[in-house]
Amino acid sequence: MSLQPALLRKSRPLLPALVALALLAAGAAHAAEIRVVSSGGFAQAYKNLAADYERASGDHLVSEWGPSMGTTAKAIPARLARGEPIDVVIMVGDALDKLMAEGKLAAGTKVVLADSPIACAVRRGAPKPDISTTEGLRNAFLKANKVAYSDSASGVYIETQLMKKLGIVEQMQGKAAKIPATPVGEIVAHGQADFGCQQRSELMPVEGIEIVGLLPADVQQMTEFSAALVRDAKQPEAGRALLKFLSSPEHAGAIEATGLVPAAKTKQ
Structure with a gap:
């Protein structure tokens, strides 16, 4: 009696697995x-x-x-x-x-x-200033001991345009800090600044802060x-x-x- 049919019968259950492995290997290759x-x-x-x-x-x-x-x-x-x-x-x-x-x-x-719009935040539990108007935003900047902003697009706007629009360039000398690389929200969360502004999408994932709101429409920069x-x-x-x-x-x-x-x- 030939052993070949028996061997074929035993190998048939392995065929689907072998085909699946071949397909996976082909997929991995591509x-x-x-x-x-x-x-x-x-x-x-x-x-x-x-x-x-x-x-x-x-x-x-x-x-x-x-x-x-x-x-x-x-x-x-x-x-x-x-x-x-x-x-x-x-x-x-x-x-x-x-x-x-x-x-x-x-x-x-x-x-x-x-x-992406620019938003501002404070440390969780801290008082939230009303920044719904330009005057409110101006007061929030002036009352803060330290304001943080990024070294990317939002920070460039804040440093070169927003503070001029608010008329607070001189008043913010020594109080406003550009933060390289580190998210502004982390600086605020750790108490290294009590007010910070950056892209809303960059502030939202940060633990330990609360977003106060967006910049008012008349000074917002998308x-x-x-x-x-x-x-x-x-x-x-x-x-x-x-x-x-x-x-x-x-x-x-x-x-x-x-x-x-x-x-x-x-x-x-």
Whole structure:
């Protein structure tokens, strides 16, 4: 009696498992590792969407964080200048446009993701000043012992324009502090400043603070956050797929939940 039929019968239950393993191996072979650097303003929205993208695409995201501008080592322009291997950047639109003009990013790949308003916060439990009017905001700045703002887009606006509009440039000398790299909310939470202003989307995830409100409409500055493919990206096709995913209208709700105004919503 031949043993061949018996051996075939015993091997048949293994076939589905072998096929599944082959499919998994094929999928792994086509999965891409996408290196992304995001600035803080869009960081929480990106974190909320990252797992969904990985499940839908099979790709793996390697994520890091850094300011859109400034002189710190983690700033996105500094990373690109020293040739870090990055596929996609997410950052303030004006700063992204500058890098695009310099040839650091792939032409035509920019996608606008959201606008971000500036908000202010105090340490949890501290009195909340009324900043619903320009005069109220002015008083909040003047009454604070120390005011913190970032070294990125919102901080540049506060330092170069807002305090001039409020007429408090001289009064804030020695009281207003630009904070490099560290989120302003953390400075406020640790008691190193009693009042701080930054993008609302950057303040919302910070524990130990309470957001007082947005800057009044007549002195508010909306900051655009955009994304683009780096010119020498190692995963250009996967990077483009990620850009399409992040800018899709179906993800507007997840972006809005982080304090941003999705670009898809502003176009309606």
